[in-house]
Amino acid sequence: MKKKNQQEKIAKERIECLFELADKHFKTNPSLSKRYVTLARKISTRTNTRIPAKFKIKFCKDCSNYLVPGINQRVRTKQGKIVRTCLICNKSKRKPFNRAS
Numbered sequence: 650m651k652k653k654n655q656q657e658k659i660a661k662e663r664i665e666c667l668f669e670l671a672d673k674h675f676k677t678n679p680s681l682s683k684r685y686v687t688l689a690r691k692i693s694t695r696t697n698t699r700i701p702a703k704f705k706i707k708f709c710k711d712c713s714n715y716l717v718p719g720i721n722q723r724v725r726t727k728q729g730k731i732v733r734t735c736l737i738c739n740k741s742k743r744k745p746f747n748r749a750s
């Protein structure tokens with residue numbers, strides 16, 4: 650079991666690193682960012698490691714493109730839900746958000 654934890658830790662680090670790279674290259678090379686996202690997702694499925702929530706909102710589940718709000722992602726709130734639309738494939742995701750008040 651210890652070995653599995655180690656593997657998961659490495660996978661998580663690699664996923665983080667890939668998303669950092671995707672972010673870094675997005676401005677100059679969005680297709681490269683897409684490749685990094687694809688790779689991160691592959692690692693995630695192969696190793697059964699979850700992609701952290703903070704990264705989950707940064708890519709499109711349908712086309713794997715790295716998403717940046719205002720550039721290729723539209724973020725709207727509607728009836729207490731956050732609607733994120735990928736402007737590349739036009740798929741949208743709804744998520745209820747926690748209201749602090």
Ligand SMILES: [Zn+2]
Nearest residue numbers: 709712735738
């Ligand atoms: Zn998409």
